[in-house]
Amino acid sequence: MKDYFAGIMAVLWKDVLSELRTKDILLSVFVFSLLSLVIFSFALRTDRATVAVIAPGVLWAAFAFSGILALNRAFATEREKGSLEGLVITPVPRDVIYFGKMLGVLLFMLAAEIVLLPVFVVLFNVPLDVPRLLLIIFLATLGFASVGTVFSAIAVNTRSREIMLPVLFLPVVVPVIISAVEASARVMAGEPWDNLSVWLQVLVAFDVIFVVVSSLVFEYVLEE
Amino acid sequence: MTQDRLPGRTALLSRLFLVLAFIGVMVSLALIFLWVPDDRQQGAVYRIFYYHVPAGLLSFAAFAVVFVASIAYLWKNNRAWDMVAHSAAELGVVFATLSLVTGSIWARPIWGVWWTWDPRLTTMLILWLIYVGYLMLRAYSADDTRVSRFASVVGIIGFVDVPVVFFSIRWWRTQHPQPLLKPGNDFGLTPEMTVTFLIALAALSFLFAHLLLERLAMRRMSADIQEIRQALSAEEGA
Amino acid sequence: MNDSGPPAVETRRLSKDFGGRRALRSVDLRVRESESLTIFGPNGSGKTTLIKILATIVRPTGGAVTVAGFSLPQDALDVRRRIGVVTHQNYLYDELTCCENLTFYGRMYRVQDLPDRIRTVIAQVGLEARLHDRVRTLSNGMQRRMAIARAVLHNPSVLLLDEPEVGLDEHAVNLLEDLLARLNDGRRTVIMTTHNLERGLRMSDRVAVLVDGRIVYQEARAALDVERLRGTYAQLAGARA
Numbered sequence: 001m002k003d004y005f006a007g008i009m010a011v012l013w014k015d016v017l018s019e020l021r022t023k024d025i026l027l028s029v030f031v032f033s034l035l036s037l038v039i040f041s042f043a044l045r046t047d048r049a050t051v052a053v054i055a056p057g058v059l060w061a062a063f064a065f066s067g068i069l070a071l072n073r074a075f076a077t078e079r080e081k082g083s084l085e086g087l088v089i090t091p092v093p094r095d096v097i098y099f100g101k102m103l104g105v106l107l108f109m110l111a112a113e114i115v116l117l118p119v120f121v122v123l124f125n126v127p128l129d130v131p132r133l134l135l136i137i138f139l140a141t142l143g144f145a146s147v148g149t150v151f152s153a154i155a156v157n158t159r160s161r162e163i164m165l166p167v168l169f170l171p172v173v174v175p176v177i178i179s180a181v182e183a184s185a186r187v188m189a190g191e192p193w194d195n196l197s198v199w200l201q202v203l204v205a206f207d208v209i210f211v212v213v214s215s216l217v218f219e220y221v222l223e224e
Numbered sequence: 225m226t227q228d229r230l231p232g233r234t235a236l237l238s239r240l241f242l243v244l245a246f247i248g249v250m251v252s253l254a255l256i257f258l259w260v261p262d263d264r265q266q267g268a269v270y271r272i273f274y275y276h277v278p279a280g281l282l283s284f285a286a287f288a289v290v291f292v293a294s295i296a297y298l299w300k301n302n303r304a305w306d307m308v309a310h311s312a313a314e315l316g317v318v319f320a321t322l323s324l325v326t327g328s329i330w331a332r333p334i335w336g337v338w339w340t341w342d343p344r345l346t347t348m349l350i351l352w353l354i355y356v357g358y359l360m361l362r363a364y365s366a367d368d369t370r371v372s373r374f375a376s377v378v379g380i381i382g383f384v385d386v387p388v389v390f391f392s393i394r395w396w397r398t399q400h401p402q403p404l405l406k407p408g409n410d411f412g413l414t415p416e417m418t419v420t421f422l423i424a425l426a427a428l429s430f431l432f433a434h435l436l437l438e439r440l441a442m443r444r445m446s447a448d449i450q451e452i453r454q455a456l457s458a459e460e461g462a
Numbered sequence: 463m464n465d466s467g468p469p470a471v472e473t474r475r476l477s478k479d480f481g482g483r484r485a486l487r488s489v490d491l492r493v494r495e496s497e498s499l500t501i502f503g504p505n506g507s508g509k510t511t512l513i514k515i516l517a518t519i520v521r522p523t524g525g526a527v528t529v530a531g532f533s534l535p536q537d538a539l540d541v542r543r544r545i546g547v548v549t550h551q552n553y554l555y556d557e558l559t560c561c562e563n564l565t566f567y568g569r570m571y572r573v574q575d576l577p578d579r580i581r582t583v584i585a586q587v588g589l590e591a592r593l594h595d596r597v598r599t600l601s602n603g604m605q606r607r608m609a610i611a612r613a614v615l616h617n618p619s620v621l622l623l624d625e626p627e628v629g630l631d632e633h634a635v636n637l638l639e640d641l642l643a644r645l646n647d648g649r650r651t652v653i654m655t656t657h658n659l660e661r662g663l664r665m666s667d668r669v670a671v672l673v674d675g676r677i678v679y680q681e682a683r684a685a686l687d688v689e690r691l692r693g694t695y696a697q698l699a700g701a702r703a
Contacts, residue, residue, distance in 0.1 A: 003572060010569035014555065014562075021557040021596075077555060085519050086553025086612075090570040091542035147381060154374045160364045167360055168378060171353035172385050175392035182396065202392050213384055217377045220298050224370060224520045368481035454484050 007092040011100025012107075018077060019108060025073045029066045029112035036062035037116075037123055055124045056184035060177055062116075063137075064144070067109055068166050071148040074105045075156040084156075084222070094219030098149060102214070105152075106145040113137055132187045132196070136180055139203040143176035144169075146210040153221045179203045234437060241434035248427025255420040269333045276326035278425040279319045280348055282432050286316030287355060287383055289436075294379035297372065303447065306372040309379055311439035313358050315432060320352040343394040350389050354382040468531060470495040470620055470651035471516060476525035477675075478511050485511040487675040488525070493668075495619075498652040500662035503672035504699045509655040510549070512672065513624040516653065517547040530620050543571070546613030549624040552605050553612065556598040560589060560608055563597060564615060571616035583611040587641060603634025607641060614645060621645075623654040627661070639665065659695060660688050671698050 019025055040058040044050075078084040087097050114137070121128050148169055155165040183199035256274050263270040293309035296302070327345045328338050339345075358378050365371040413421065471493040478486040486508045493499050503509045514520040516529055518538045527534040530544040547553075554563050561580060568576040584590050587607040592600060597608065606626060613621065626642075627635045639661060646652060646665075656662040663669060663683060669691065671679040678698050681691075 006572075007570060010566055014558070014566045017562060018555055018557045077557075082549070082551025083553050083555060085549070085551065086567075087570075088519055089517055089542050089545070089547050089553075090567070091539050091572075092570060093539070150377060150381065154361070154377065157370065157374070158361065158365050164357075164361060164364060167353075167357040171350050171357060172381060174350050175385070175388045178392045178396045182399065198395055202388070202395070206388055209384060209388065210381070213381060217298075217380055220373045220377055223373060224514070368483075369479075371481075 004093070004096060007090075007096040008100045008103065011087075011097060012103050015101065015104035016107065019104070024076075025070045025105075025108040026112050028069045028073065029109060030115055032066040032069050033062045033112065033116045034119060036065055037120060041123060051124055052126065052188065055120075055126050056181045056188060058124070059120055059184060060140070060180045063109075063113055063141070063180075064170065064173070064177055066112070067141070067144045067148065068169060070105060070109050070112070071144075071152040071169065072155075072162070072165055074101060074149065074152045078156075084153075088222050094222055095215040097222065098215045098218035101153075102145050102149040102211075105149055106142060109141050109145060110138065113141060126188050127190065129187050129190070132193075133184065136183045136187065136196075136200070136203070139200065139207060140176050140180035143203060143206045143210065144173060146207060146214050147172050150214045150218055150221060153218070157221075175202055175206055179206075235441075238434050238437040238441075241430045241437070245427055245430035245434055248423060248430055252420060252424040252427050255416075255423060260416045260420050261414065266334055269330065272326050272330045274421055274424045275428070276323060276330060277421070278428040279326060280323035280344065281425065282428055283316045283319035283323055283348070283351070284386075286312045286319060286432070287351065287379075287386070290316065290355075290358075290379040291383035294376035298376050298380075303372070304444075306376070307440055307443040307447075308436075309376065310362060311436055311443060313355050313375075313379065314439065315435055317352065317355050317359060319428075319432070320348055320355070323348050324352060341393075341397065343390065343397045346393050346397075347386070347390045350393075351382075351386065354378075354385065358382065467495065469493055469528070470497070470530060471653060472526075472528045473512075473516075474526040476512075476515065476527055477523050478508070478515060478520065479523045485675055486515075486522075489672075489675070489677055491670070491677060493651055493653060495651055496649055497668060498646065498666045499654070499668050499670060500666035501653065501655045501670045501672050502657070502659060502662060502695055502699075503655070507672045507699070508675040509672055510624050513547075513549070513622050513653070513655060516620075517545060517549075517622050518542055519547075543616070544618050545620045545622060546616070546618035547622045547624075548606075548609050548613045548626050550628050552597075552609035554597045554605060554608055557596060559594050559596050560584065560600075560611075561593045563608070564612060567612050568615055573616050579615060583615050586614075586645065587611045588637075601634070603630050603637060606630055606634070606638060610638075610641060610645070618650070620651045620653070623652070625655055625657065627656060627658060635661075659691055663688055663691055671695055673699050 037058060040054075040061065044054050044058070046054060075084065078087065090097075114134075117128075117133070117137075120126070151165055151168040151172075155161040155168065158164045179199040179202040183196045183203070186195050186199075252274065256271050260271070262268050289312040290309045293305045293312060297305035297309060324345070327342075327348070331340050331342075332338055358375060361378060362371060362375055365374070469492045471491065473489050473491045476486055476489040476491075477484070489508075489512060491499075501509055501512070511520060515522050515527060515534070518529075518534060518541050521535050529541045532540040532544075534541060555566070558566070561584075564580045564583070565576065568580065573579050580593075581590075584593050587610055589600075589604060589607060589611070592604065597605060600608065606629070610626075623642075626638060630638065642652075642665060652666075654662065654665065663686065666683055668680065668682050669686065670677050670681075671694070679694060
């Protein structure tokens with residue numbers, strides 16, 4: 001058991017260290033989210049009244065699309081140097097590799113999203129109930145990372161990898177996006193906790209189901 | 225090589241299905257246009273549901289087959305299962321397309337719009353997207369065992385997602401009410417409607433089974449040809 | 463050399479199909495413990511596939527494979543603990559230092575006394591001065607030596623090398639040969655593939671030739687000289703080379 005977690009931590013440490021050196025994922029997620037927010041502002045022709053209505057949707061559309069960028073990079077280093085094989089030959093259970101990579105991606109996406117939040121508040125003038133919003137962001141991003149890690153590993157091994165990842169990823173995470181938007185909208189409107197609960201339940205259900213399923217099928221993606 | 229494209233008994237079965245499908249379609253069309261009464265609320269237009277709903281059900285069944293076949297392939301490593309999954313996915317997308325198109329045609333005269341965010345229709349759309357992704361994955365890769373494994377993984381994740389998608393869209397819909405796509409809000413089928421519906425369902429099911437067997441046969445033939453090619457090139461080499 | 467006892471590596475009727483392509487047809491191989499086997503073969507003969515199957519990277523389609531006493535693919539985890547692998551790709555992370563790379567793999571392999579062990583292997587490959595430099599800054603030859611350090615870090619009983627000389631200049635290849643000779647302390651089983659007949663013969667106890675996915679020739683080094691090997695190889699592989 002101790003070995004199991006040690007393996008996960010080793011993979012996570014390696015990814016975090018690499019990322020801190022290049023800041024690849026963090027920068028691309030942040031910059032792309034920012035760009036998305038700005039473009040959406042122009043595209044949706046918002047005035048004071050409509051801003052509140054579209055704000056949660058815009059936020060999560062930006063997070064979903066930049067999430068794809070992060071996932072694209074998740075296995076990039078491994079692909080370039082063939083290091084994925086290097087991971088495959090290590091004597092660890094395959095789901096150790098899954099959890100290590102997934103936690104890394106989760107961390108990077110969360111970091112960029114949290115930095116973006118104040119920018120969002122400023123641009124869209126929304127009130128912020130930080131703890132609740134952070135909970136939603138965490139649960140939804142975990143949902144993204146759970147299946148995203150599997151699809152990223154698949155896409156990296158396919159010809160048209162740039163198109164394959166969003167094509168596989170976005171339809172599957174529709175429940176996450178719906179729930180995140182609905183829950184965020186209620187938080188921004190200051191509604192009571194009860195109104196959010198059904199959406200949080202969907203998020204938690206999605207997370208639990210797909211972390212389990214993904215960790216089980218991941219080994220088949222690594223095999224050759 | 226044998227004359228039949230499928231091993232004897234299966235070829236016969238496939239042909240039987242085709243015949244039954246043909247009969248079923250003819251009979252159901254007759255019943256739909258000549259026998260069943262109009263719906264109380266929607267009038268004559270609702271008749272499209274006799275093919276719309278079975279198409280949806282069958283595409284769902286197809287994706288269930290993909291799910292089971294994908295698990296079987298990952299477990300047993302038998303290429304036959306992979307062929308079943310691939311063929312079922314193709315049929316599933318075809319029937320899903322049918323379901324979406326007929327749903328759109330149905331919505332237009334009733335609500336004046338080409339699309340309603342009806343929960344079942346929307347779930348079908350997401351399913352369509354997931355399995356089109358499955359087919360794209362197959363198409364954008366070299367034909368080898370890795371792709372089969374990747375596709376199996378997608379087939380499993382996609383199907384597990386279905387209930388989550390359905391419930392999240394349904395709850396989303398209760399917040400943003402949309403037109404409901406059913407023949408009459410108090411959805412009661414008269415006996416004639418039920419019989420006709422079941423016949424149409426049977427007809428489409430037979431068609432589905434026939435197409436699946438034929439598609440499998442085509443895949444098996446392709447695999448045979450490949451093996452022969454390899455055996456020939458090996459002989460040349462030795 | 464251990465003549466009696468179970469072989470370190472054994473394959474029986476091993477075959478591998480990649481969907482449309484048959485890479486290995488029926489490979490029978492027995493490598494004794496502590497033996498050094500070099501496999502030659504033209505491009506496309508299946509050398510890399512064979513190494514990758516032994517390295518647990520690729521699953522066999524048919525036949526039986528045993529490495530270090532464990533069967534593949536069932537006991538892959540146990541096999542992985544006991545093998546070290548060096549291929550064209552070094553499995554190193556560019557942005558991390560040599561030390562960090564070795565630390566990572568050391569943790570994955572649960573190597574005891576990791577800092578000491580790192581110091582030992584980095585000295586063995588002659589890269590102590592570059593220990594804290596990022597791998598990106600190393601030359602190809604140095605990166606390959608680092609890859610070897612990574613491969614022997616956990617003291618595997620079987621070492622698998624797939625054309626380790628590829629991408630290196632003459633000087634680097636000489637260094638590599640010296641290094642491998644030093645590391646081959648007589649207890650490790652080594653299986654290597656290479657294009658260089660002379661070098662391969664020099665570094666082995668036994669040689670084999672793989673053509674079109676089949677082993678067509680095996681001979682002990684003692685019974686061969688370079689000329690004879692060259693002639694035999696040209697004959698066997700000539701049409702395909």
